Amino acid sequence: MSNNNNNNNNKDNRNAINTIVEEKDNKKRVASDQYVVDDDEDIDIASMLAGNKSRKRYHNPTNNDNNNQTPLTTPSSSSSYSSKSTIARRDCPYLDTVNRGVLDFDFDKVCSISMVKHNVYACLVCGKNFQGRGEGSHAHYHCLQSNHHVFANLHTQKFYCLPEDYEIIDPSLDDIRYLINPTFTKEQISKMDSNIKQSRSLDGGLYYPDPLQQIENRNNQNNNQNNVHISFSKSSALVSTFSELLRRMWNPRNFKSQVSPHELIQAVIKASKKRFSIGVESDPLDLLQWLLNSLNNDIIEQKNITGNSSSSSSSSSSSSSSSSSSTIITNTFQGMVEVTTKSLLKAPTQQEEQDNITNNQEFKTTKQIIPFFTLALDLPSRSIFKEDRDKSFIPQIPLYELLNKYDGSTEKIFPNGDIKRFRLLKLPSYLVFSIKRFSQNNFFTEKESTIVNFPLKNLEMKDFISRDNQSINDDVEKYKYNLMAMIKHEGDINQVQDLTVKETMAPLIAVSEAYILVYEQQQQ
The missing domain is CATH 3.30.40.10 (Zinc/RING finger domain, C3HC4 (zinc finger))
Structure with a gap:
C-alpha cells in the first residue's frame, strides 16, 4: 500500500x-x-x-x-x-x-x-x-x-x-x-512628393494625403486667413500644434477625408494675443509672415535652451547659439536682399520745388542686407480719370516686369523721400511672392484687379541675382523655379473649397488675380 x-x-x-x-x-x-x-x-x-x-x-x-x-x-x-x-x-x-x-x-x-x-x-x-x-x-x-x-x-x-x-x-x-499620433520614417518623408496615392476614408471617400485637400475650416467659415516634423520634447504650443497638423494632413490612414486646424487656430490666437481671431477677417499675407517668423523664433529659442543646457563650457555654448540661428524655416523660405538707400540730407526749398531743381540736392547712400521670407511685388498705378479707365478692359502685366524691382538698378521713391534699389543676393528653396493688390485711402480699401501673367514652370531668376553672388560652376537649375501654390483673393484653385476638390485648367490659373505665389526651386 x-x-x-x-x-x-x-x-x-x-x-x-x-x-x-x-x-x-x-x-x-x-x-x-x-x-x-x-x-x-x-x-x-x-x-x-x-x-x-x-x-x-x-x-x-x-x-x-x-x-x-x-x-x-x-x-x-x-x-x-x-x-x-x-x-x-x-x-x-x-x-x-x-x-x-x-x-x-x-x-x-x-x-x-x-x-x-x-x-x-x-x-x-x-x-x-x-x-x-x-x-x-x-x-x-x-x-x-x-x-x-x-x-x-x-x-x-x-x-x-x-x-x-x-x-x-x-x-x-x-x-x-x-x-492619435501619426509618425513617419525618414524613408517615408523622402517619398511623400514622388509617391502620392489616393487613400480611402472609413466612409469610402477617396482623398489625397496632402495639405491642399486636407485643410478644412469646419465651423470657421468666416475665418479667411485659414484658407492658406518639427520635434522638440518641450516645444512651444505653436510649434507642437503646427507639427501635429502637418503629420495629420499627410496621414494616409485617416478615418476621415479632412483634417481640422482647430488646435493650430487656438495656438495662433493665443500666441498672437488675438491679433488673428476666429470670425475676424485678416490678410493671409500677414498670417503667413507672422506664422513663419513665430515658428522660426520659437525653434531658435528652444534650440538655444537645449544647446545651453548641454554645453559644458562657454565656448561650446556660444558655438551652439550661433549655429542655432539656422532652422528648417530659414533653410526653406529665407533669402537675402541688398537694399541701397539714398536719403535726402537737405530738404529742397520752396523755390527749388517750383523750379523742379534736383541737381543741388545732397543724398546719403547706405547699403543694408536684409533677410526675407516673402518678396513684395508692386502693381503699376492706374489712371485716376474715369475716361481712361475702361471697365471692359482689364490690364495685364507679366511677372518678369514686376520682378524688375529687384534688378539692382530700378529705383523706387518712398513717401519720406528715400530712393531705394533692391538686388537679390540669395534665393531660398521656396520663393513666396506677394502681389500688392490693396491700397487704403481715406474712405475705403481699393483692390487692383490687374492680371499678372506668370509662368507655371521654369521661372528664371538668374538675372535678378547679384553677379558677385554667382559662380561659373553654378547649376542652371539653381535659378529656375516651378509654381507650387497660389492664393487668390476670391475663388478657388485646383479647386479646393472645404471638402469639394475639382481640377482646374492650367491656362485659367495664369490669368487669375493672383495674390500670393509660391515657387519651388527645381531639383539640381
Missing part, C-alpha cells in the same frame, strides 16, 4: 509540474510579440516535488468565464499619474463596442467636463474626452453611467478597459493609435 501511495504522489507531482510548465510556455508564447510583459515568475521544481503547490498567481480582475487565460502584468501606462501597476490583457470583451466613425482627435485634448488638459482619456465608444481613469474620475463615472468601457490615453496612446482598469493589448487598435 505504501508503494502504491508513493507512486500516486509521484504521479500527481509530475502532472502538477507538467501543468505549470505548460502554463509557463503559454505565457512566453503570448509575450513573444512586440509587447513587453513581466516574465519573472520562476517555477520551484523542488518545492513542487516536496508537495508545496503554492506559486505566484496573477490576479484576474473580471472573475468571469475567461479564467483559463492568464492576464499579463505590465507597468502602469500612466506612471506619471499613478504608481500602481496595471494588468494587461488580450481578451477584452468590449472591443466590438469601439466606434471609429465618431473618433476625432483634431481638437484640443481637454476633458469635456473639467476642461483640464492633464491625463486625458478618449472614450472610443462615443468619442468624448474625460480626465483620469481611476475610481471617482470623470472617465470612471462616464463608464458606469453610459456603459462605455474602452478608453485611450491621448498622451501615451495606450488603451484601457474600465471600470476593471486593465490595459488592452490588441493589434486591432493600432490604427487608432496611429491616428
Whole structure:
C-alpha cells in the first residue's frame, strides 16, 4: 500500500509540474510579440516535488468565464499619474463596442467636463474626452453611467478597459493609435512628393494625403486667413500644434477625408494675443509672415535652451547659439536682399520745388542686407480719370516686369523721400511672392484687379541675382523655379473649397488675380 501511495504522489507531482510548465510556455508564447510583459515568475521544481503547490498567481480582475487565460502584468501606462501597476490583457470583451466613425482627435485634448488638459482619456465608444481613469474620475463615472468601457490615453496612446482598469493589448487598435499620433520614417518623408496615392476614408471617400485637400475650416467659415516634423520634447504650443497638423494632413490612414486646424487656430490666437481671431477677417499675407517668423523664433529659442543646457563650457555654448540661428524655416523660405538707400540730407526749398531743381540736392547712400521670407511685388498705378479707365478692359502685366524691382538698378521713391534699389543676393528653396493688390485711402480699401501673367514652370531668376553672388560652376537649375501654390483673393484653385476638390485648367490659373505665389526651386 505504501508503494502504491508513493507512486500516486509521484504521479500527481509530475502532472502538477507538467501543468505549470505548460502554463509557463503559454505565457512566453503570448509575450513573444512586440509587447513587453513581466516574465519573472520562476517555477520551484523542488518545492513542487516536496508537495508545496503554492506559486505566484496573477490576479484576474473580471472573475468571469475567461479564467483559463492568464492576464499579463505590465507597468502602469500612466506612471506619471499613478504608481500602481496595471494588468494587461488580450481578451477584452468590449472591443466590438469601439466606434471609429465618431473618433476625432483634431481638437484640443481637454476633458469635456473639467476642461483640464492633464491625463486625458478618449472614450472610443462615443468619442468624448474625460480626465483620469481611476475610481471617482470623470472617465470612471462616464463608464458606469453610459456603459462605455474602452478608453485611450491621448498622451501615451495606450488603451484601457474600465471600470476593471486593465490595459488592452490588441493589434486591432493600432490604427487608432496611429491616428492619435501619426509618425513617419525618414524613408517615408523622402517619398511623400514622388509617391502620392489616393487613400480611402472609413466612409469610402477617396482623398489625397496632402495639405491642399486636407485643410478644412469646419465651423470657421468666416475665418479667411485659414484658407492658406518639427520635434522638440518641450516645444512651444505653436510649434507642437503646427507639427501635429502637418503629420495629420499627410496621414494616409485617416478615418476621415479632412483634417481640422482647430488646435493650430487656438495656438495662433493665443500666441498672437488675438491679433488673428476666429470670425475676424485678416490678410493671409500677414498670417503667413507672422506664422513663419513665430515658428522660426520659437525653434531658435528652444534650440538655444537645449544647446545651453548641454554645453559644458562657454565656448561650446556660444558655438551652439550661433549655429542655432539656422532652422528648417530659414533653410526653406529665407533669402537675402541688398537694399541701397539714398536719403535726402537737405530738404529742397520752396523755390527749388517750383523750379523742379534736383541737381543741388545732397543724398546719403547706405547699403543694408536684409533677410526675407516673402518678396513684395508692386502693381503699376492706374489712371485716376474715369475716361481712361475702361471697365471692359482689364490690364495685364507679366511677372518678369514686376520682378524688375529687384534688378539692382530700378529705383523706387518712398513717401519720406528715400530712393531705394533692391538686388537679390540669395534665393531660398521656396520663393513666396506677394502681389500688392490693396491700397487704403481715406474712405475705403481699393483692390487692383490687374492680371499678372506668370509662368507655371521654369521661372528664371538668374538675372535678378547679384553677379558677385554667382559662380561659373553654378547649376542652371539653381535659378529656375516651378509654381507650387497660389492664393487668390476670391475663388478657388485646383479647386479646393472645404471638402469639394475639382481640377482646374492650367491656362485659367495664369490669368487669375493672383495674390500670393509660391515657387519651388527645381531639383539640381
